[in-house]
Each structure stands twice: as C-alpha cells, then as structure tokens.
Amino acid sequence: MTATSVYVHFPWCLKKCPYCDFNSYGTARDDVPHDAYADAVLRELDARRAQLEGRTLVSIFVGGGTPSLWDPRALGRVLAGIEGAFGARVDDVEVTVECNPTSLDRARAAAMREAGVNRISIGVQSLDASRLKFLGRLHDAPMALSAVREARREITRVSADLMFGMPGQKAQDFEAELDRVLETGVDHVSAYALTIEPGTQFGELHKKGRLPVAPDDDYAETFLAAESMFASRGLEHYEVSNYARPGQEARHNLHYWRGGDYVGLGAGAVGCLGDGRGGARRWRDEALPAKYLESSGELARVESWEESLSAEDRVREALMLGLRTREGVDLDALEARTGVDARVGRERAIERRVGRGELVMEGARMRVPHASWLALDAIVTDLF
Ligand code: SF4
Known part of the structure; x- marks a missing residue:
C-alpha cells in the first residue's frame, strides 16, 4: 500500500x-x-x-x-x-x-x-x-x-x-x-x-x-x-x-516534502503519483472554475497538462524539497522508492559542501544545517 x-x-x-x-x-x-x-x-x-x-x-x-x-x-x-x-x-x-x-x-x-x-x-x-x-x-x-x-x-x-x-x-x-x-x-x-x-x-x-x-x-x-x-x-x-x-x-x-504521492482534485489542482517503476506522472487540472465545473468527470478533458518524471527527476525533486527540512533526505529510502542511489555522480559536490559545513551526512541521511538555509538554492543547484 x-x-x-x-x-x-x-x-x-x-x-x-x-x-x-x-x-x-x-x-x-x-x-x-x-x-x-x-x-x-x-x-x-x-x-x-x-x-x-x-x-x-x-x-x-x-x-x-x-x-x-x-x-x-x-x-x-x-x-x-x-x-x-x-x-x-x-x-x-x-x-x-x-x-x-x-x-x-x-x-x-x-x-x-x-x-x-x-x-x-x-x-x-x-x-x-x-x-x-x-x-x-x-x-x-x-x-x-x-x-x-x-x-x-x-x-x-x-x-x-x-x-x-x-x-x-x-x-x-x-x-x-x-x-x-x-x-x-x-x-x-x-x-x-x-x-x-x-x-x-x-x-x-x-x-x-x-x-x-x-x-x-x-x-x-x-x-x-x-x-x-x-x-x-x-x-x-x-x-x-x-x-x-x-x-x-x-x-x-x-x-509532500518527503516526495510522497498525492492526488490533486479541483480547479488548477496538481497531482503526482508514482508509476511503480521509480518515476511518476504529474498533472494539472483545468484552472478556470467554469471549465472545471463542466469537465471534471472526464480525465481526458479535466487534465490540462501532464508530464512524466523519470526516476532521476524524482531524485532531484526529493533533494530540492527534502533539504528544505530539518530532517533532510533519507537516501536509502529514496533509493528504495526510485531505484536510484542519489550519492552516485554527486560524490564531489557532496564532499565539497560537507567540507564547508553546508551539508551534513548522518548515515544515509543528508541534511543542510539551519545556519546554511539561506544558501539552500546554491547548495541544491550544486547537487543537480
Ligand atoms: S487572493 Fe485569495 S488565495 Fe490569493 S493571497 Fe489573497 S486570500 Fe489568499
């Protein structure tokens, strides 16, 4: 489940x-x-x-x-x-x-x-x-x-x-x-x-x-x-x-910040559900209330936009959202969900930021300490 x-x-x-x-x-x-x-x-x-x-x-x-x-x-x-x-x-x-x-x-x-x-x-x-x-x-x-x-x-x-x-x-x-x-x-x-x-x-x-x-x-x-x-x-x-x-x-x-699945309902709502293969599908509903009211029963009409996220896309999003939180990102749980080990390919960026005290690794958990939250955007960009 x-x-x-x-x-x-x-x-x-x-x-x-x-x-x-x-x-x-x-x-x-x-x-x-x-x-x-x-x-x-x-x-x-x-x-x-x-x-x-x-x-x-x-x-x-x-x-x-x-x-x-x-x-x-x-x-x-x-x-x-x-x-x-x-x-x-x-x-x-x-x-x-x-x-x-x-x-x-x-x-x-x-x-x-x-x-x-x-x-x-x-x-x-x-x-x-x-x-x-x-x-x-x-x-x-x-x-x-x-x-x-x-x-x-x-x-x-x-x-x-x-x-x-x-x-x-x-x-x-x-x-x-x-x-x-x-x-x-x-x-x-x-x-x-x-x-x-x-x-x-x-x-x-x-x-x-x-x-x-x-x-x-x-x-x-x-x-x-x-x-x-x-x-x-x-x-x-x-x-x-x-x-x-x-x-x-x-x-x-x-x-949401842990990268969990969510269903969106209502005018302009966004939803994102895992596809069971590590990726996900994200969609947005018709934004105008009048159009939403008359099309909501048919998914082909009510969804005005959709995109497919690869497993790597989901990893990037999980880092972007999870590093905004005190608890950070559990990289093992993320790998279990997406099949991607977020550490691979990011070794140098992680090492550099850890060296500066802007990233903390505690076992499989990666987090940004409070003191570096104002620099979050740059840290996350480095990990992309
Ligand atoms: S317009 Fe409505 S949704 Fe937007 S900030 Fe004002 S009260 Fe909130």
Whole structure:
C-alpha cells in the first residue's frame, strides 16, 4: 500500500490580493457555487478511482483560494467522499483547511470540525494596519486575532501564516507580531517572505518601479533572527518557512516534502503519483472554475497538462524539497522508492559542501544545517 495524500483546490476568494499568483478568483460571497463545486470534485474523484487502488490515505489538505468560504456541508461531502474512496487509511488522517479571518468564526470552525476537519491554517499575514493595507487584505488585526481565538475553541490544531520582508518591516516588528499571534495558543506558524510574482498587480507595479520593496538584507536579518525568536518560544524550525511545537508539524506538508504521492482534485489542482517503476506522472487540472465545473468527470478533458518524471527527476525533486527540512533526505529510502542511489555522480559536490559545513551526512541521511538555509538554492543547484 502506498501512502497517499489528497490536495483539494477551492478557487474563490472574496477579493484578489495584489501579490497573489495562486489560481484564485475574486467573487461575491453569495456567488460561490457550493454544491455544484462539491459535486464536480466528487465527479473527478470518481473518475480517478482506479488510480487510488493499492493506496492508503494519510492526509487531506483543502487549499485555495479561500476554502473557509465553502459551505461546511458541501466541504463535508467532499471529505467523506475522499475517505470512502480509499480502500485503506491511517487512523488519524490529518484534514487541514486553509481559512481567512473574513470567513472564520466559532460557528464556522465548529461546522468544519463536524465535517471532519481537524486542523486549520489561518492567513493572518500581519497584525500591522499599514502592512495589511499594503497587502490589500480585507481583515484587520483584531479580526484576525479574534478568528484565531474563536477557531481554537473548536479545533485545537491551528496554524497561522505570517509574512515578513515587507518594506519598513524590521526583525523587531516581526517579533512583536509573532508574540501577539502566539498569545492565541497556535502551535504552528508558517512565516513566508513576500515575493513579487510576475503577472500580479505587485509584479506590474514592480516592473514600473512603483512598488516599494524591502532590501534583501532586511529579509535575511529577519530570517536569521526568527530562528531564536521561535526557539525561545518553544517552536522548532522544521522547514525553511515553517515552525512548530514538537509533534505539531504539518503531516500533509511533511509527506509532500518527503516526495510522497498525492492526488490533486479541483480547479488548477496538481497531482503526482508514482508509476511503480521509480518515476511518476504529474498533472494539472483545468484552472478556470467554469471549465472545471463542466469537465471534471472526464480525465481526458479535466487534465490540462501532464508530464512524466523519470526516476532521476524524482531524485532531484526529493533533494530540492527534502533539504528544505530539518530532517533532510533519507537516501536509502529514496533509493528504495526510485531505484536510484542519489550519492552516485554527486560524490564531489557532496564532499565539497560537507567540507564547508553546508551539508551534513548522518548515515544515509543528508541534511543542510539551519545556519546554511539561506544558501539552500546554491547548495541544491550544486547537487543537480
Ligand atoms: S486570500 Fe489568499 S488565495 Fe485569495 S487572493 Fe489573497 S493571497 Fe490569493
């Protein structure tokens, strides 16, 4: 049985944020087609039934977009459908839903819990009024903190997303925001840098030189300072952008960073399943919700793109993702999965980076120490 996760994409938000390049579409709350979308996702699930044979369900992640806008009863139908579609599942399947403070209160959290959700991830992003305005968010700090507190009364495993690397935001500003978030009792924080993506409003402004950006040094300073900030508050840095109290790591994300198989369902969702010969097939679904809604039952129509990954491609991806984590990559397990020994052909690069203290080999496990995480891209490129 192959451990497998499921990612469900919900493509609507109340408003498109100016920095966002996710597959998301601003829409009025009343215009979300709750049941029609649930039906479409269930049709896709049904069409993928043969792909689920011999697989054990380990986690479900509903991302977006803003899935907390989804009527919990419609969401619950999808969750139940997924659990029922697998012949086997672990006892404690982790079921996470991404939430926005504008669509989350205690009643909504309770309804989600009843629908089968046992973990939520809340897009707080910032607790500073001017930065929230800069990011174009619809919530303010009191609304965000209240949403986190209220939700925690129903669902204990709560993660908050925070951003750093914004213009004028120094390490001490981030620390103050972090303390206010941790006071709510969250046990997991995802702390991301603001990145300017082409094709977004911010991307256009940046091209014209009209977007204030923080110097790279500010980002590096906050990233390095965050290490001790989180550690002194009991959260461990277990992936480049993620911190958790021991035992509260996101199991869905760990599965993904370990190179595990996942099924993608929903508009624009990506899935990647091993082919049993060391390689894999990756696909992306039709991104436009209207097209997804009418084609989801036929894989030939709903999949808009696919690629085959060779065993060596999978090894490179496993290194790229796994070296972002504290645990690193188990090279023996990777070889068992792909048939490729990642050490062969990389001896000199490994030796060079180990010599500089940027790579650590502990038996079959390869990892990058925290102190070198800012240089991760260069280290991984060296191993390609
Ligand atoms: S709420 Fe999230 S997914 Fe929606 S537009 Fe903003 S950043 Fe993108």
